[in-house]
Amino acid sequence: MISRSLLAMLLPVALAACGGGTTENETGEMAGMEGTEKGEAGERADKDAVTLTARQIADAGIEVAAPTVGGASGTIEAPGIIQGDPQGVQVVSATLGGRIVSLTRNLGQSVARGDALAVIESREAASLKAELEAAGARAALAQSNLRREQRLFAERVSPEQDLIAARTAATEAGIALRLARQQLGATGGGGGAPNRIAMRSPIAGKVIARPAVLGQAVDANAELFRVANLAKVTVTASLSPADAGRVRPGTRVEVTAAGRRQEGRVTFVSPILDETTRLVQVIVGLDNAGSTWRVGEPVTAAVILPSTGGGGISVPSTAIQSVENRTVVFVRTPTGFRAVPVATGRPNGDRIVVTSGLTGKERIATTNSFTLKAELGKGGEMDMD
Structure with missing residues (x-):
């Protein structure tokens, strides 16, 4: 029979062999490992955080806003050229050959519709005005004869045949007068002298542009x-057929050049390829009431493609x-x-599409945001001055 003292000595050994207990060393090691894991998790969470007060945020000039939901899906960038609206550029030509005796406008000056820009002295002008005066006199005489024949016919003195002839002559004289007026009007009219x-x-x-020189003899x-009305201009750009297939009239376009940025709309997408470049011409309408753009100026046109998924998220590129x-x-906490x-x-102009990582509610x-990046590199604690 085993003595009680021997049993007391063997029992702890048996329990240890069966795994029924844990030594003090093992317990300490496990606690240490658990503490280490929690510390690493905390460190990972804190390394992405920047602690700031509302006052510090305001002093740093950091603005906070929600992402844009439902934005565009991207952009297509292409070089472009500013051009005048085809309906807004007109050439003023000499309607008659002669000598320029007056020029009333210089480069850059504004003009109203119908303003006289130049006066030409011309023999043909004198002939046209003389013909107008003669036609007026003939028309007046024909009208006088018509009134006389109408009176004589009413008094049964003149036959109806004479009345018809007078009426015909008055009509023809009126037509000749209108023609003379139209011919003179087509030349510009006016001028202050018969010639x-x-x-x-x-x-x-x-x-x-003003190629005319005072005193110069010019041909018709x-x-x-x-003269150009540059309140509206156009941007002409060329896209590959694949890119042009995603662009429609009305699509937004951001035009940039030399520190200027303005949004326009696509007005025309050519249905044919350019024979030389094999590219598709796209025309963008641009408001230029403030004379921001100059004809012939090279620009960059960023065509902003509409979102196809309906729930896209975009943020400013500065974020x-x-x-x-x-x-x-950096999300506000x-x-x-x-x-x-x-x-x-x-990129979508000055914004960037975010495909994952945000819900749009942040x-x-x-x-x-570069300030926050710098503070993150210093440990996430902004100095409290």
Whole structure:
């Protein structure tokens, strides 16, 4: 029979062999591992956080806004050229051959429709005005004869045949008078003297070219002025057939050049390819009431493609930062901001499409997010001055 003292010695050994207990060392090691794991998790969570007060956020100039939901799906960029509206550029030509005796406008000056820009002294002008005066006199005489024949016919003195002849002559004289007026009107009319004709602007706008020289002898149809109404201009760009297939009239286009940026709309997508470039011409209408754009100026046209999914999310390009090889945006939290990794798509003008990482309900830093990136690199605590 085993003694009680021996049993007391063997029992702890047997329990240890069966795994029924844990030594004090093992317990300490497990507690240490658990604490380490919790510490690493906390460190991972905190390394993306920046602690800021509302006052610090305001002092840093950080603006907060919600992402845009349902935006565009991307852009197509292409070089373009500013051109005048085809209906807004007119050439003022000499309607008659002669000598220029007056020029009333210089380059850059504004003109109204119908303003006289130049006066030409011409023999043909004198002939046209003389013909108009003669036609007027013949018409007046024919009308007088018609009234006389009408009176004589009513008194049964003159036969009806004479009345018909007088009426016919008056009608023909009236037609000749209208023709003479139209011929003189087609030349511009006016001029202040029988042998002078004024060349008038057909539209309101500004003088953009003036090849005419005072005293110069010009032929009919010689260009004297070029007037442009540049309140509206167009941008002509060329796209590949694949890209042009995604563009429709009315599509938004962002036009940029030399620190200027303005939005326009596609007005025309050519149904044919250019024979030389094998590209598709696209024309964009652009408001130019403020004379922002100059004809012939090279620009960049970014065609903003509409979203096909209906639920796209986009953020300002200033909200995107790169932190430790990750693309992030800074989402507002009760204690400051947290860097949230996101996946981005194609740029959309000054915005970037976010394909994953945001729900659209967050509030994010839209300006000066680089400040948050810098604070994150310093440990996430902004200095309290």
